Amino acid sequence: xxxxxxxxxxxxxxxxxxxxxxxxxxxxxxxxxxxxxxxxxxxxxxxxxxxxxxxxxxxxxxxxxxxxxxxxxxxxxxxxxxxxxxxxxxxxxxxxxxxxxxxxxxxxxxxxxxxxxxxxxxxxxxxxxxxxxxxxxxxxxxxxxxxxxxxxxxxxxxxxxxxxxxxxxxxxxxxxxxxxxxxxxxxxxxxxxxxxxxxxxxxxxxxxxxxxxxxxxxxxxxxxxxxxxxxxxxxxxxxxxxxxxxxxxxxxxxxxxxxxxxxxxxxxxxxxxxxxxxxxxxxxxxxxxxxxxxxxxxxxxxxxxxxxxx
Amino acid sequence: xxxxxxxxxxxxxxxxxxxxxxxxxxxxxxxxxxxxxxxxxxxxxxxxxxxxxxxxxxxxxxxxxxxxxxxxxxxxxxxxxxxxxxxxxxxxxxxxxxxxxxxxxxxxxxxxxxxxxxxxxxxxxxxxxxxxxxxxxxxxxxxxxxxxxxxxxxxxxxxxxxxxxxxxxxxxxxxxxxxxxxxxxxxxxxxxxxxxxxxxxxxxxxxxxxxxxxxxxxxxxxxxxxxxxxxxxxxxxxxxxxxxxxxxxxxxxxxxxxxxxxxxxxxxxxxxxxxxx
Numbered sequence: 001x002x003x004x005x006x007x008x009x010x011x012x013x014x015x016x017x018x019x020x021x022x023x024x025x026x027x028x029x030x031x032x033x034x035x036x037x038x039x040x041x042x043x044x045x046x047x048x049x050x051x052x053x054x055x056x057x058x059x060x061x062x063x064x065x066x067x068x069x070x071x072x073x074x075x076x077x078x079x080x081x082x083x084x085x086x087x088x089x090x091x092x093x094x095x096x097x098x099x100x101x102x103x104x105x106x107x108x109x110x111x112x113x114x115x116x117x118x119x120x121x122x123x124x125x126x127x128x129x130x131x132x133x134x135x136x137x138x139x140x141x142x143x144x145x146x147x148x149x150x151x152x153x154x155x156x157x158x159x160x161x162x163x164x165x166x167x168x169x170x171x172x173x174x175x176x177x178x179x180x181x182x183x184x185x186x187x188x189x190x191x192x193x194x195x196x197x198x199x200x201x202x203x204x205x206x207x208x209x210x211x212x213x214x215x216x217x218x219x220x221x222x223x224x225x226x227x228x229x230x231x232x233x234x235x236x237x238x239x240x241x242x243x244x245x246x247x248x249x250x251x252x253x254x255x256x257x258x259x260x261x262x263x264x265x266x267x268x269x270x271x272x273x274x275x276x277x278x279x280x281x282x283x284x285x286x287x288x289x290x291x292x293x294x295x296x297x298x299x300x301x302x303x304x305x306x307x308x309x310x
Numbered sequence: 311x312x313x314x315x316x317x318x319x320x321x322x323x324x325x326x327x328x329x330x331x332x333x334x335x336x337x338x339x340x341x342x343x344x345x346x347x348x349x350x351x352x353x354x355x356x357x358x359x360x361x362x363x364x365x366x367x368x369x370x371x372x373x374x375x376x377x378x379x380x381x382x383x384x385x386x387x388x389x390x391x392x393x394x395x396x397x398x399x400x401x402x403x404x405x406x407x408x409x410x411x412x413x414x415x416x417x418x419x420x421x422x423x424x425x426x427x428x429x430x431x432x433x434x435x436x437x438x439x440x441x442x443x444x445x446x447x448x449x450x451x452x453x454x455x456x457x458x459x460x461x462x463x464x465x466x467x468x469x470x471x472x473x474x475x476x477x478x479x480x481x482x483x484x485x486x487x488x489x490x491x492x493x494x495x496x497x498x499x500x501x502x503x504x505x506x507x508x509x510x511x512x513x514x515x516x517x518x519x520x521x522x523x524x525x526x527x528x529x530x531x532x533x534x535x536x537x538x539x540x541x542x543x544x545x546x547x548x549x550x551x552x553x554x555x556x557x558x559x560x561x562x563x564x565x566x567x568x569x570x571x572x573x574x575x576x577x578x579x580x581x582x583x584x585x586x587x
Contacts, residue, residue, distance in 0.1 A: 029411045032403030033419060036463060039400055043460035044426045050437035109333070117327040123334045125571055129341060132570040134521045136538040137559035140545070141344045144552055151356040151552075153343065179340070191578045236427050243523040243538070247545060261524070264432040269528065274436055281433030292428035 048285065054278035061272035074279035084280060086255045087263040088287075090170060094241065094259055098177045099234045103227065105178065106185025113186070114193040124190075131183035139247040142176040147248075169249045169257035176244050181237070185230045192226030193219070239288070260284050347556035355553040370557035379561065382540040387565075389451050389536060390519040393458035397515050400459070401466040402508065408467065409474035410482070410500070420471070423464040431461075435528055442529055449533045457525050462515040469514070473507025474500070510576045513569065520566045537562040 055074055059067040078084050113124055130138065146153050147164040154164060164172045196219065204214045242261045245251055251258035251266065258266075260280070267277035335342070347355050349366040408416055438457070442448040447456075477500050485495050523538045530539060541562060544555045570577065 026413050029407060029413045031407075032411075033407040036400040036404035036467060037419065037422075040423065040426055040460055040463055043456060044429060044434070047434035047437035047441065048429060050440070051433055054436060109337075112326070112330045112333065115323075115326070117323070117330065119331065123330060125574065126334045126338045128570065128574060128577075129338055129567060132517065132567045133341065133563035134523075134538055134541065134559070134566075136521075136523050136541045137344075137563050140541060140555060141340055141559055144555065145343050145347065146340050148356075151358055151360065153340065153360070156359055179337075182337075187578055194578075240431055240524070242432075246523075246527070247542070261430065261432040265435070265524075265528070268436050268439075278436055281430070281436070284430045285433045288428055288430055292425065 051278045051281045051285075054274050055282050057275045057278075059274040061274060070275065074275045075283070077276060078279050078283060083255050083258065083263060084260075087258045087260045090257065091239065091259040091261075094170065094174055094177070095235055095239045098174050098181065098238050098241075099231055101174075102178045102181040102185045102234060103230060105182045106187075106230065107189050107223075107227075109182065109186045110189035110193055113190055128183045128187060130180055131187070135180055135243040136247060138180050139176055139244045142172075142179070143248045147172055165249055166253050169253060173241075173244045173248055173257050176248065177238060177241055180244075181234055185234060188226050188230040188233075189223060192223045196222055344556045345560055347553055348560045350553045350556075352551060352553045355556070370553045371561065373554055374558045374561055379540060379558065382535050382537050383561075385451055385530075385534055386520055386536040389454045389458060390516055392451075393455045393462065393519050394512050394515040396455065396459040397462045397466045398508065398512060401463055401470055401511070404467050405470035405474055406500075409471045410477065420468070423467050426460075427464050431524055435524070438525075439528060448529060449531045451530075451534045453529050454522075454525060454534065454536065457529075458515075458519045458522060461522070461525075462518055466511045466515055469511045470504070470508060473504040473511075476507070477503045506576065509573075513573050513577060516569060517566055 056069060056071060057067055058070040058073065109127055113120065113127070133141075143165065144152070149155055149161050149163040152164075155161065200218060201214060204218055209217070240261055241259060242265065245257055245259055245262045246265075249257040251262045255263075264277045264280050264284070267273050267280065271277075343360075346362075348370055349368070350361070350364055351367055351369065354361050354364045407413075408420060438453075439448070442450075442453045447453040481499050482495060485499050490498070520536075521538065522536075526536045526539050527542060530536065541555075541558060544551070544558065
């Protein structure tokens with residue numbers, strides 16, 4: 001916040017200078033930004049506007065000539081659709097649990113790695129690898145190697161014949177997603193740990209602060225920006241989780257592990273119901289925007305603390 | 311007291327190291343097991359208890375490579391490389407404009423870029439399908455190149471902007487006073503500082519493009535399918551061909567794994583700088 005008040009006058013001054021030089025300078029300065037801006041608007045915003053347009057229509061691809069305007073009917077249908085509500089709940093649960101657990105595990109692993117020890121490079125390489133393999137490969141790998149009731153590793157370790165994917169579908173999918181995302185969290189947090197000023201830590205040590213005290217009073221506040229960013233990025237990607245559900249459980253059994261991306265996919269590409277899946281898409285965007293507004297505000301506070309919006 | 315304490319500390323460090331190793335190996339065990347399985351015969355792949363010792367064979371890897379995997383691999387390579395280059399082509403000037411030459415509305419533009427990452431991709435998939443079908447881009451690599459570029463561009467701009475902010479302002483001013491023009495400034499002062507950051511950004515784009523699943527599954531099929539799409543073919547038959555599935559999963563992940571291993575220091579630096587600046 002403090003740097004924001006410092007940087008604002010300078011950017012104002014800069015803007016004034018730019019104005020004095022005439023419009024052409026400001027335009028020239030915007031020029032390098034334009035291609036990226038236009039590209040992103042065209043590819044991300046136009047399809048979404050079409051989604052909004054489709055959401056007011058009854059349109060099923062398997063019934064030719066069925067396309068007509070129905071107003072808000074699709075939205076009414078979506079909200080009275082219990083599967084949609086289940087999928088919404090599953091999405092929230094999956095995102096919150098996975099982000100939280102991956103963050104905690106990532107923090108633990110990062111602390112373990114933030115020391116000098118024999119083979120540290122190898123251990124770090126091992127630990128980041130789940131982030132580097134294809135999520136699709138990871139999902140299939142967990143489905144077969146870990147969760148198989150007869151030949152899986154869990155069966156071998158615990159000796160039970162539990163069919164994990166049908167008895168605990170959502171938890172199984174979560175386990176795989178946590179496994180995939182923990183290394184990403186670990187990398188970010190590790191970077192945070194390693195960017196700590198060593199003299200501050202030494203000073204704390206000299207002053208007689210214990211390890212726990214140092215961690216809580218110095219390391220955690222320093223890490224908070226990294227933790228916030230890991231949460232935000234993790235949430236963005238995990239909310240959109242599709243691979244694990246598509247490949248491990250197909251949303252089942254029943255709708256037990258159906259999340260919104262998977263349900264919309266089902267309505268669109270198996271039910272061919274363009275209107276209704278579009279309405280669901282619009283609702284998801286509105287819900288996400290409500291959550292994201294808070295997240296973005298947090299983010300901007302975070303960014304302005306360190307460098308200011310220069 | 312003074313003699314006991316260091317020894318105790320030393321001992322504690324040793325056991326912590328062992329614990330770290332054990333935890334790391336347990337954590338990646340499913341992956342290690344997959345790699346092992348990729349070198350098994352099918353009969354050795356599913357036994358109860360699992361077989362740790364067996365005669366390794368390259369048969370499965372060979373089967374995957376000769377079983378139509380290569381077109382998917384080349385599609386993935388093409389899409390990943392081209393979309394990453396496009397991200398850099400569009401993103402570097404944008405990051406420059408947002409960091410070293412900002413004008414009014416800069417933070418709005420930054421906010422806009424990041425907000426596009428918040429849009430769930432499912433919300434746009436139907437129009438994208440219809441548009442690709444009408445423009446005959448459906449099941450072509452071009453649809454994916456465009457979409458992956460737009461998927462990675464916002465994050466890339468955010469990351470690269472932070473590296474541009476690292477360039478000392480005084481050096482640029484000094485260079486300007488000495489009469490250096492923009493190309494010279496870029497080449498002599500700015501690029502050397504930001505180059506590692508651009509490399510890290512490119513790496514992250516490569517990882518996300520190579521592993522992307524949702525667009526690839528919905529917008530491509532036999533002709534333009536990427537490596538993740540190839541793996542989908544195993545859902546129906548995975549019960550029968552575990553070893554071959556493991557071999558395919560290994561081959562599919564290997565390129566990104568190797569790149570990521572080699573450049574992990576870059577990755578950490580890129581993530582942290584992009585994250586916090």
